[in-house]
Amino acid sequence: MMRRFLEASVSILSWLCTLCLLLSLFTLVGFLFFKGGSSLQLSLIFGNTAPLDAILLKRQVFEGIFPAMVGTLFLIVGAMCIATPIGIAGGIYMAEYCSSKIQPVLNLAFDILAGIPSIVVGLAGLLLTILLHRYFRENIIPCLFISSCSLAFLVVPYLIRSTQTALESTAPLVRQTAPALGASQIQNIFLVLLPNSLPDILSGIILACGRCAEDTAVIMLTGVVATAGIPSSAWGQYEALPFYIYYISSQYTGPDELARGYGAAIILLLLCTTMLVCSLWVQRKITTILLYR
């Protein structure tokens, strides 16, 4: 009797829990769209500057989130340029070359790196900047480059992990065919294993992009500012969407600014969820595309 009751209650509670989760998710997201939906216009992005002028960098946007969007884009590109080669190379090493003796050590190191709170990574970036500024070159300041490095740092363990898992999960049949035909290990990796696990690696990369786009704590310590315009070089300060949202949330001066904050939040939300859906889609679809080519 007791057990029957337990079983029934587990089932009901599970449904209740899920309902609770989805309800709170929809309440928050719905609230965001309800309040900010009306601000989703071209003027949200470009303010009162003509879009074409802004995109061609003829004039700077002041009352829009265009600089923040460009800043976030730069951050993603910069961080991924640094992180992707290192991450994939590291992942290949872990999956194909690593001896079983050092693998646990490296694994632990990557896990710890993946677990370090992003604000600590940002702090390390800030300290590095201060050191470089004091002892190396005067003109090194917190900037886009430092932020990209720190973000790369944050996502590299994910990339290693996803590449490693992708390679390790290759079917033995696929893995062993080329060597059996006389291919070297390097040929096997580049011509067989990597193309074969491309969808998983790519989806890992897109996920990492999403992480770069959303992280606030790292960039907060390494060079993002409230107003900067489009950065002219990697050594300049910049704006970014997540920081813009944080900044507006505490210091909006009127309903206009608050509306822009809601708009920015919706855009960041859409950006990140789109990337996530893309990564899931890539994982499923590219396999079929490659197979049927």
Next chain:
Amino acid sequence: MKKIFFSLLPSITMVCYFLTFVSGAFASDDLAPFSGQKGTLRIAGGTAHIPVMKEAARQIINYNPDIQISIAGGGSGLGIKQVGEGLIDIGNAGRQATAEEIHKFDLNVLKWAVDGVGVIVHPENTIQALTSEQLQYIFSGKFTNWKDVGGPDQRINVYTRDEASGTRKVFWKKALAQGDISLKASVVVSNGAMKTAIAVDPFGIGYVSVGHIDASVAPVALDGVTPTLQTVQSGEYTVARGLYSLTKGEPGGLAKLFLDFIVSPTGQQIVADKGFIPVK
């Protein structure tokens, strides 16, 4: 939608060029030194300064899009420190830099506005005047209920600024007579954030640059004097301070042009428009 947009594009561009032309035509000579200039200017520090800095930057950038100006907050402490370290070009401070700071970093100080620090509450709060003693009791945590000062039976929510804040330093020194600020107080990171917090909290109390006080919050008279531009200017309201901009050594290049612009008639008009008292 796209089609409409593209067909409208030429006219939008035209309007913009027209606007550029018009604003260029009306721009005073104060902006002229910026023509032909190029480069980046980094400004950080005091948060009371931000509205003025932003407006000045907007005018300058509209006049000459080749100039980049980045503006960050962080507080007066940060502004002084970072300009001293050479991390930024202009550091803003809402308090006087100490002799030690000036000496250590070889700082050059420019005062371009006078401001006060006023106590604010929610507009619906019935309390509109406090004595210094009451204020000290509230901020030190000795009074925790509005009825202690004649208000409704509600807990007082005290808001304060972070330790890097010049506004906090001035308020602590001149309004609280260096008395304690309760650790229980909620901490916000800028003048803008303080105003926002008080505007949505019916039982909150905080302090903010007088230039930031608007209809969303209500100023509280301190010992009978309401903090307004006039009372600060006349010297009646004593919790006053200057707004400073600092550079490392003599300002040069864009920093000099920018500071010259702030103290020019156009710049000082911006200062007045944003609710501060111009120095000229």
Next chain:
Amino acid sequence: MICRVSSTVEYIFLAAAVFVSLLTAAVFLFLLFFGLPLLQSGQLTELLFSSWSPGKGVYGLYPMLVTSTLLAVLSMLISFPISLGTSFLITSLAPLKIRQILMGAVRVMTGIPTVVYSFAALFLLVPIMRNIFGHGTGMSILTASPVLALVTAPTMILFFVSSLNKVPASYTLAADALGGSQVQKLLYVMVPQAWPGILNGTLLGFGRAIGDTMVSLMLAGNSPAYPDSITDPARTLTAHIALTMAYDFDSMEFKSIFVCGLSLYLITAILMLLFRLMTSHVSKNL
């Protein structure tokens, strides 16, 4: 020729892996290097066990340490049952169609930026909390914890689901053959088999909760006092770093954040070590 190329390439791969693992150590050494003067002067216990009061020259981190732990524990208390329930539904209790939809929703949830959650909660949840308490600012540990739970839940759900799904088919099929219902199979076969994975997922979730900055920075009120109750505003270690980094680089306030960083690093590293130990222990036993 090919041999030389391949060994060069192998060294490049090795270099990448070693570089990243060295970075892990480098972050730690970096924090240690900057924090060393404080640690050497024997102020460590004072830093860890006294209150934060810069005006009096006391830079203790005890209130932040307590708040961080309290907030993480509280959010785990909310997110653990929710994640467990949802993962039950996804693995077995719900109809197939709903399982797929739920799984998709949870995966997408992992991508929602923390700052967006916090932004929405700041304008929705904080006023509600203020009305409920009837006093205070509405920003408190209690306000931040459900939002933090929402942030950590998707990761935990995905982890729970994968460890429940890893239960060998021979077990689950046996349960089916004995005529057990879905709930019975779940409760008496899958959960006992998958509990180490569930524990591991909880460890991961806890690590994320304690390391999150934006939720506590935007919703917990940031007052550096020791929180007397969970309805008090309070400041976490992460928020403390974010708020204090603006300060003078040579000041004690600024130096104290290295100790913050070190404690956070150590806490998460220990959690990860536990996680690794558990994982290897489980894989040995299976």
